[in-house]
Amino acid sequence: MINKALSVANAVEMIPDGASLMIGGFMGTGSPHRLIEELVRQGRKNLTVIANDTARPGLAIGKLIDAKLVRRVIASHIGTNPETQRQMIAGEIEVELVPQGTLVERIRAGGYGLGAVVTPTGLGTTVATGKRTIEIDGKPFLVEIPLKADFALLLAHRADYLGNLDYELTARNFNPIMALAADKVIAEPVEIVPVGVISPDEVVTPFVLVDHVIERDRRAYGQ
Amino acid sequence: MDSKILIAKRVALELTNGQLVNLGIGLPTLVAKYLPPGIQVYFQSENGFVGMAPVPEEGMENEFGVDAGGAFIGAIPGACSIDSALSFGLIRGGHLDATVLGGLEVDEQGQLANWMVPGKMVPGMGGAMDLVTGAKQVIVAMVHTAKGVPKILKKCKLPLTSVRRVSLIVTDLAVIEPTEQGLVLREVAPGVTVQQVVAATEAKLIIPEHVPEMGVTEEAEAIPAGGV
Numbered sequence: 001m002i003n004k005a006l007s008v009a010n011a012v013e014m015i016p017d018g019a020s021l022m023i024g025g026f027m028g029t030g031s032p033h034r035l036i037e038e039l040v041r042q043g044r045k046n047l048t049v050i051a052n053d054t055a056r057p058g059l060a061i062g063k064l065i066d067a068k069l070v071r072r073v074i075a076s077h078i079g080t081n082p083e084t085q086r087q088m089i090a091g092e093i094e095v096e097l098v099p100q101g102t103l104v105e106r107i108r109a110g111g112y113g114l115g116a117v118v119t120p121t122g123l124g125t126t127v128a129t130g131k132r133t134i135e136i137d138g139k140p141f142l143v144e145i146p147l148k149a150d151f152a153l154l155l156a157h158r159a160d161y162l163g164n165l166d167y168e169l170t171a172r173n174f175n176p177i178m179a180l181a182a183d184k185v186i187a188e189p190v191e192i193v194p195v196g197v198i199s200p201d202e203v204v205t206p207f208v209l210v211d212h213v214i215e216r217d218r219r220a221y222g223q
Numbered sequence: 224m225d226s227k228i229l230i231a232k233r234v235a236l237e238l239t240n241g242q243l244v245n246l247g248i249g250l251p252t253l254v255a256k257y258l259p260p261g262i263q264v265y266f267q268s269e270n271g272f273v274g275m276a277p278v279p280e281e282g283m284e285n286e287f288g289v290d291a292g293g294a295f296i297g298a299i300p301g302a303c304s305i306d307s308a309l310s311f312g313l314i315r316g317g318h319l320d321a322t323v324l325g326g327l328e329v330d331e332q333g334q335l336a337n338w339m340v341p342g343k344m345v346p347g348m349g350g351a352m353d354l355v356t357g358a359k360q361v362i363v364a365m366v367h368t369a370k371g372v373p374k375i376l377k378k379c380k381l382p383l384t385s386v387r388r389v390s391l392i393v394t395d396l397a398v399i400e401p402t403e404q405g406l407v408l409r410e411v412a413p414g415v416t417v418q419q420v421v422a423a424t425e426a427k428l429i430i431p432e433h434v435p436e437m438g439v440t441e442e443a444e445a446i447p448a449g450g451v
Contacts, residue, residue, distance in 0.1 A: 026270040026271070026289075026291070026307075027270075027289070027291075027292075027293040028293070029270070029286075029287060029289050029293070030287070052270075052307070053347075053349075075347060076347055076348065076349050076350070077346060077347035077348070077349040078345075078346060078347050079344075079346020079347055079349075080293075080346075085345065085346075088345075097345075097347040097348060099348050099349075099350070099351075099352040099353050100269065100307070100311060100348075100349050100350040100353060101311030101314060101315045101350065101352075101353030101357070102352075102353070104307040104308045104311055105308065105311070108308050119315065120356050120357075121315060121352050121353050121356045121357070121385075122352055122356075123356075123385075123386055124383060124385070124386035125352065125382060125383050125384065125385065125386070126382050127348070127352065157287075167304070167306075168285075168287040168304075169272070169285060169287040169288040169304050170268065170270050170271050170272050170287060170288055170289050170290075170296075170304065171287040172271050172304055172305070172306050172307075173270050173271050173306060173307045173310075174306070174307045175306070176306045177306055177307060177308050204306075
C-alpha cells in the first residue's frame, strides 16, 4: 500500500517560498495548526494565502501574518485581525476581499473544472469593479474567476492510512472544497485510523485527492 | 425596555414556525432569545451548521463546535454539519427563509450598507453580501440613529452590501418596510410618535393613515436560543 504519512517538517519542506496555499478553517477552527506553526518555524516567505479569514494575531493563519510571511491574501474577512489590516494599509500585504459564498464557489469552480462562477452577489457594489457582467434570461450576473493553489493545507478529524478524510462539526468549513483545488493536498488529521474504520458513507474527502497525511504528534503522549 | 431588546423582540415576531434563519453577529444574535412561545425556527451558522442550540455547560463544549463569531455552540437533535459550499448554497440558492443583519445605513430604495467605512474600517464583507442577495427575507435590525445622526437616508453614502431591496427595517423607534414606492412606516415603538420617527429619519417616509404601536411585550426572555 502507498504510504502517505509524512512528518510535519518534511511536509513543509516541500513548500517553496512564494507558494500559493489554500488553508482550511474559519477563525482558526478547522485550520491545520501544526502545519501553520511549522511554516513559521521554517520561515517560508512571500506566501499567497487563500482562506476564509486571517483569524486573530497569535491564532492559526494569524501566526503567518504576525511573522510577515504572507505577501498576498484572498479572503472574505480580515476584521478580526488588526495586524492584517495594518500590513494592508502599510502596503506590505496585498488583500483581495471576496464575498464568502463567492470565495468558496471560486475555489469549488477551480476544483471542479468549471470556467467561472456566475452570481448576483456583489453586483452593483465595489466587488464588481473591473469585472465582467453577463445577462442570462434577462437577469444580470457577475462573472467570478476560479481559484487554484499550489498546496491545500487541510485539517481533518480522522484520516485512514489511504488518506480518506472526515471532519468534525464546524471544523469542516472550507476544507473539503479546497481538497480539489490544489496541486498537492496535505491533510493534518486529529486522529489516524486503519482503512475501513471510516465507512464508505462517512468519507467526505476521498483518498484519491489526498497526497500526504501528517503523522500524529508523537510527543503528545510522551512517545 | 432596553432598545436592543426591543428591536430583538420585534424582529422575533417576524419569524414563523419551521423557518431556517441566519442571525448576524451582535444585536441580531439576541433575536434567538425572544422567539414567541410555540415558534420553533432552525438557526444556521454560516461557518457550516444547521440547528444551533444553547451553549453546553462550561467545560462541556466541543472545541470544533463554534459559531461564525468563534463562540461555542450547542446542537439540537437533528442538527447537521455542512461544508462552506453547502452553507452558502443554502444562503445563495434561496433556501434560507430569513436573515437578520445589522446596518450602518439604509436608503429610500431599501438598499443596505453594512460592511465597510472607507478609510476607517475595512473588515471585509464575510457572508453579508451573499446573505442580503440570497435570503428570501432580509431583516435589518439596528438603532434608528447613530449618536443622533440618521442612519435611514435618501441615498446610502457608504459602499452598498447589495443592490437588493431589503424586506424590513426594525429599529428602536419604528418598523419600516421598503417598497417599490418607497419606505412605508408600518409601526412605531411604544411611546414614540410618528413625528419623532420622521424627525430622526433623513429619507422620505410614506405614512399610512393608521400607524400602530409595535406589538412587543415586557416579558423577559421566553425561550433559549434554538427555540426547542
